[in-house]
Amino acid sequence: xxxxxxxxxxxxxxxxxxxxxxxxxxxxRQLNERSGARVFLKCENFQRVGAFKFRGAYTAIANLTxxxxxxxxxxxxxxxxxxxxxxxxxxxxxEAHIVMPxxxxxxxxxxxxxxxxxxxxxxxxxxxxxxxxxxxLKLNGHCIHAFNDPKVIAGQGTAALELxxxxxDLDVLLAPIGGGGLLSGTCIAAHGLNxxxxxxxxxPAGALDAIHSVRENRVVPQPNPQTIAEGLRTSIGDLxxxxxxxxxxxxxxxxxxxxxxxxxxxxxxxxxxxxxxxAVALAPLLRREAALQGKQVGVIITGGNVDLTGFFQNLSQxxxxxxxx
Amino acid sequence: xxxxxxxxxxxxxxxxxxxxxxxxxxxxRQLNERSGARVFLKCENFQRVGAFKFRGAYTAIANLTxxxxxxxxxxxxxxxxxxxxxxxxxxxxxEAHIVMPxxxxxxxxxxxxxxxxxxxxxxxxxxxxxxxxxxxLKLNGHCIHAFNDPKVIAGQGTAALELxxxxxDLDVLLAPIGGGGLLSGTCIAAHGLNxxxxxxxxxPAGALDAIHSVRENRVVPQPNPQTIAEGLRTSIGDLxxxxxxxxxxxxxxxxxxxxxxxxxxxxxxxxxxxxxxxAVALAPLLRREAALQGKQVGVIITGGNVDLTGFFQNLSQxxxxxxxx
Numbered sequence: 064x065x066x067x068x069x070x071x072x073x074x075x076x077x078x079x080x081x082x083x084x085x086x087x088x089x090x091x092r093q094l095n096e097r098s099g100a101r102v103f104l105k106c107e108n109f110q111r112v113g114a115f116k117f118r119g120a121y122t123a124i125a126n127l128t129x130x131x132x133x134x135x136x137x138x139x140x141x142x143x144x145x146x147x148x149x150x151x152x153x154x155x156x157x158e159a160h161i162v163m164p165x166x167x168x169x170x171x172x173x174x175x176x177x178x179x180x181x182x183x184x185x186x187x188x189x190x191x192x193x194x195x196x197x198x199x200l201k202l203n204g205h206c207i208h209a210f211n212d213p214k215v216i217a218g219q220g221t222a223a224l225e226l227x228x229x230x231x232d233l234d235v236l237l238a239p240i241g242g243g244g245l246l247s248g249t250c251i252a253a254h255g256l257n258x259x260x261x262x263x264x265x266x267p268a269g270a271l272d273a274i275h276s277v278r279e280n281r282v283v284p285q286p287n288p289q290t291i292a293e294g295l296r297t298s299i300g301d302l303x304x305x306x307x308x309x310x311x312x313x314x315x316x317x318x319x320x321x322x323x324x325x326x327x328x329x330x331x332x333x334x335x336x337x338x339x340x341x342a343v344a345l346a347p348l349l350r351r352e353a354a355l356q357g358k359q360v361g362v363i364i365t366g367g368n369v370d371l372t373g374f375f376q377n378l379s380q381x382x383x384x385x386x387x388x
Numbered sequence: 389x390x391x392x393x394x395x396x397x398x399x400x401x402x403x404x405x406x407x408x409x410x411x412x413x414x415x416x417r418q419l420n421e422r423s424g425a426r427v428f429l430k431c432e433n434f435q436r437v438g439a440f441k442f443r444g445a446y447t448a449i450a451n452l453t454x455x456x457x458x459x460x461x462x463x464x465x466x467x468x469x470x471x472x473x474x475x476x477x478x479x480x481x482x483e484a485h486i487v488m489p490x491x492x493x494x495x496x497x498x499x500x501x502x503x504x505x506x507x508x509x510x511x512x513x514x515x516x517x518x519x520x521x522x523x524x525l526k527l528n529g530h531c532i533h534a535f536n537d538p539k540v541i542a543g544q545g546t547a548a549l550e551l552x553x554x555x556x557d558l559d560v561l562l563a564p565i566g567g568g569g570l571l572s573g574t575c576i577a578a579h580g581l582n583x584x585x586x587x588x589x590x591x592p593a594g595a596l597d598a599i600h601s602v603r604e605n606r607v608v609p610q611p612n613p614q615t616i617a618e619g620l621r622t623s624i625g626d627l628x629x630x631x632x633x634x635x636x637x638x639x640x641x642x643x644x645x646x647x648x649x650x651x652x653x654x655x656x657x658x659x660x661x662x663x664x665x666x667a668v669a670l671a672p673l674l675r676r677e678a679a680l681q682g683k684q685v686g687v688i689i690t691g692g693n694v695d696l697t698g699f700f701q702n703l704s705q706x707x708x709x710x711x712x713x
């Protein structure tokens with residue numbers, strides 16, 4: 064298995080044209096002032112399924128279609144990859160079998176069901192792995208890994224491709240790191256277009272595996288991640304490790320309170336909804352990292368799937384607290 | 389006092405160029421499917437101070453500047469008008485005296501203070517009215533009304549002007565109604581460019597005054613408004629009444645639960661933050677009003693100033709509830 068090339072990412076972009084949204088690039092006077100940088104946000108929170116994951120999932124399935132037009136797809140994911148695959152399968156008229164180990168976020172399960180995906184909820188991760196194997200055998204299914212897959216990486220790289228076409232003179236790119244699929248695609252696309260770009264991985268202090276893996280040049284999993292950034296609890300794979308070692312300038316390690324503060328800054332000032340994983344990539348800007356001062360900085364805002372149920376329950380019950388305008 | 393003309397709104401647009409944001413017009417596949425219309429959202433939640441009010445406040449103050457370059461400004465507002473005036477005064481190097489009757493939202497007070505406004509918090513509305521009078525006399529101040537002012541109305545009309553320049557073939561415009569400044573400016577701009585446009589006012593069932601005022605052709609205040617849409621608790625004025633009677637196609641009356649549902653739809657699907665007043669203008673689309681079916685519908689999203697403090701307090705304390713992706 065080899066990483067994709069810039070040409071593969073360009074082919075993915077052609078496949079995604081008119082299917083994925085070409086998401087907007089937002090700027091904010093307040094964010095620029097706060098960070099001491101000029102910041103360009105590639106807003107994948109506005110992507111279909113609310114996250115960049117649709118790009119990779121669709122690309123992988125579109126590449127299968129020619130050879131295996133009706134093979135069912137099987138995935139293990141309780142997050143945005145599940146939704147991305149379910150929608151991509153619906154668009155291709157394929158069966159999606161989504162294995163979501165407990166505890167499952169009911170909103171994410173509902174979203175997968177909304178795209179006609181079949182949902183399985185085994186009790187834990189070991190049972191989930193076994194179930195995926197069984198389903199692949201029984202259904203003659205094809206399993207799409209959430210990040211350790213060249214087609215998935217190529218699809219995720221199209222976000223950076225669009226960003227660099229929109230903003231020509233970026234100095235730095237920031238993205239969060241979970242399994243490393245997004246960041247690998249970002250590295251290949253960005254350095255394919257501009258080898259001088261600095262690219263930093265942003266990793267929660269409570270889920271450090273990529274930083275150790277890259278330094279030791281082997282996958283060093285984090286078996287017990289503790290972070291609000293659910294998309295970043297996973298550990299990187301052997302394919303993404305190769306790409307990241309080759310391309311990354313460095314890492315920023317982000318504390319939990321910084322994640323919440325960055326989310327709050329964006330909700331309150333920029334008026335957009337981002338998930339905790341996206342906030343991880345903004346935190347280095349809010350703490351004014353020296354490497355970013357005075358630079359043109361692109362940030363991949365990975366998604367906007369946040370559970371707001373509690374907020375709206377409170378809102379429905381709120382009294383008329385403040386007087387008239 | 390006469391209402392502004394389209395020419396006045398165009399002059400306001402010139403004043404605001406490079407000062408106010410030319411806010412984006414967003415579309416959403418999901419909103420179109422849900423509503424049976426093609427919807428274009430003029431996103432004033434991305435405006436400076438987080439609401440359209442900056443347009444009117446800045447326009448009124450910029451028009452004063454030539455003749456009274458250092459006269460202090462006095463306003464009565466506990467909401468977005470207060471913030472708009474405070475920022476506009478800061479940009480013009482003028483003193484802003486903002487009278488905010490209790491109960492005052494601490495976030496809005498903090499925002500005004502951030503723009504160097506002087507804040508007064510009298511115990512109730514009567515004391516506030518008296519204090520405004522006293523300040524005007526003592527400081528030789530100029531009072532800018534939040535909506536019953538031709539310059540303010542002209543400034544608010546620039547949002548619709550931009551929307552109609554971006555989307556040429558709208559059939560219908562929707563906007564919420566509080567004091568009617570935004571809607572009056574919207575009517576004059578929109579019918580100045582296209583007299584055939586249908587324009588509807590969207591009013592909370594718990595704060596109905598405009599619908600009665602327009603029908604009876606006199607200001608019929610609502611002394612005890614009960615709605616989560618704080619920006620819409622105020623009653624219209626004699627100047628806005630004249631404009632609304634002349635231009636409005638009709639009213640949509642919106643229930644409280646519809647306001648919360650529309651907010652939730654937008655937060656969860658469109659991933660942008662809107663305040664309850666904006667949700668009032670989306671509710672007719674979500675309930676698929678017959679007059680909107682198959683139409684090209686523009687909506688003024690008035691602002692995004694929502695108190696999210698409770699949400700972020702809960703988030704900081706949240707355990708790792710769901711498993712890894």
